[in-house]
Amino acid sequence: VPNPVRDILELDFKEAIVREFACLELTQRQTMYLYVEGFPYAQIAALTDVPIGTVRSRISYGKRKLRERLAAFR
Numbered sequence: 001v002p003n004p005v006r007d008i009l010e011l012d013f014k015e016a017i018v019r020e021f022a023c024l025e026l027t028q029r030q031t032m033y034l035y036v037e038g039f040p041y042a043q044i045a046a047l048t049d050v051p052i053g054t055v056r057s058r059i060s061y062g063k064r065k066l067r068e069r070l071a072a073f074r
Contacts, residue, residue, distance in 0.1 A: 013073050020069045024062055031058040032066075 021029060027048070034044045041059075045052045 009073075013070075016070055016073065017066070020066055023069070024065065028058045028062050031055055032062040035059050035062075
């Protein structure tokens with residue numbers, strides 16, 4: 001059953017994700033993009049030429065930042 005209100009809210013949420021993703025610093029945005037696309041941590045580390053610990057840190061910080069900034073959609 002079509003639900004125009006739900007459709008608008010979903011679109012708003014998707015736009016908010018894109019907007020907030022763009023607010024991340026470049027290295028963190030790149031790491032988060034690879035993570036969201038399903039790359040394993042080791043491959044992200046190789047592609048970005050940083051240690052796996054840095055990948056973990058960037059992903060953890062990125063998730064936390066996005067969660068905080070998107071909290072209004074809960």
